[in-house]
Amino acid sequence: MKLRIYLLIASGVSTSIILLTLFICYRYMLLNWKDVVLLTTVTLGAASVSMLIHYFMTRPLEKAIHAITEETTHISEGHFEGQVPQIGPAEFQRLADQFNRMTGKLNESFQKLRTAEASRKELVANVSHDLRTPMASIQAFVEALQDDVIQDKETFARYLQTIRLETGRLDGLIQELFKLSQLDAGGTEFVPERYHVDHLLLDGLQSLAFQLEEKQLQVDVDMPDRLPPVAIMPQEMKRVLSNILDNAIRHSPVGGTIEIKVEQISEQYVQLDIQDHGQGIDEEDSSKIFDRFYRADPSRTRASGGAGLGLAIAKSIVHLHGGTIGVDSHTGEEEHGSRFWFTLPIY
Structure with a gap:
């Protein structure tokens, strides 16, 4: 039964109780017949006006409830793009606003699920x-x-x-x-220790010394004399540095230069920049370069290009440390190459 009918029935029941009271008063001689007729007429007139006002004033309520009902039907069918209009009393408008927020969050959650499934x-x-x-x-x-x-x-x-x-x-x-x-899965517990960035760079470059010599690459390091120690898990951060350096070596021309810059960018973070002078990365690929198995150059074979997991692992490790990681690239004729950067928390 609709809400409007409920309200009209409630108004009718109230009117019936008033008429019954008038009849009882007449029956026990508390009122004469003329008074009963007059009061009955007035009561029926007031009840009619009241029911008419109820009928029109409940229309916004009915519309608001109908809109929410329709939207719940759409949600049950997997459509989360709709919005409930904010009409009716203030309480219904707040309900519609909360409902729209819930729908938006559900839409975001299902989009993430679809992306994760893909x-x-x-x-x-x-x-x-x-x-x-x-x-x-x-x-x-x-x-x-x-x-x-x-x-x-x-x-x-x-x-x-x-x-x-x-x-x-x-x-x-x-x-x-x-x-x-x-x-x-969150299976790596974050247990940082005090460590110096120069030791991190030294270990990373030593592990890739053979690849650097094979391509005759020069490494230029720009690092201040005094730099605060960082709070990292050394083995994990060495993996990050090795993955990014390996990527820079692979894309650098023979006899080229890799530039490494270290600087303190705030009271909380130190930033490492690794710049190569290879072909660079297209702008449309820059946002996807840290996705697992993504390769900016599809023509590269898996034997030479790796499995495509190194940068995805680097991103996860940097985020585990509370830092950020990114890439800036140029592919123009005058300037080209890629600059990978990531931040480390200061101890």
Whole structure:
């Protein structure tokens, strides 16, 4: 039964009680017949006017309730874009406002769920591809060795070396996947310690000394003499630095320069900038470069370009430390290259 009918019935019941009271008064001789007729007429007239006013004044209430009902139907069907008009009394307007806020939050939540589901499907597809390629290579070489297809020792040793490299690729991918899932699940406890940025840079550059020498790259470091220690987990931050430096080395031209700048940007943070002079990153790729398995250059093979998880892991680790990470890139003819930066909390 509609709200308007309920209110009209309530008004009718009130009028009936008044008429019954008048009849009882007449029955027990408390009022004469003329008074009863007069009071009855006045009562019926007032009741009619009251019911008419009730009828028109409840229309905004009915519209407000109808609008909310329609929107709940849309929500049950998975549509969260609608808005309930703020009409009727102040209480109903506040209800509509709260309802619209709830709808907006539900829409955001479901959008995140859809994005997460799409990312999960893409993750499974990319992982399957990255695992299938080295597995197929290992299987082919092992079968060739088992069938005695290879007779000379040099080719035999080269096949074993290839199997070893492909196994290493598999192990590296599995380790990166495990680390990323651990970070996403909150399985890495943040236990920072006092550490100096110069030690972090030294360790990171030493671990990549072979790659730097192989491409004949020069590293220029701009760092103030006095810099406060930072509060980090050294092993995790070394992984961040190595991932970004490895990316810079891969995209730098032979004989080029990688510039590293360290500065204190506030009382709470120190910032590290790593600038290469490669081809740069397109603007549309800059916002996606930290997504897992994303490659700015689709033509790069997985053998040379890695699994595409390094920067995603770096982003998760930096966020775990309460810092920020980003990239600025130029792809013009006069100026090109990429500048990756991230912040570290001061101890």
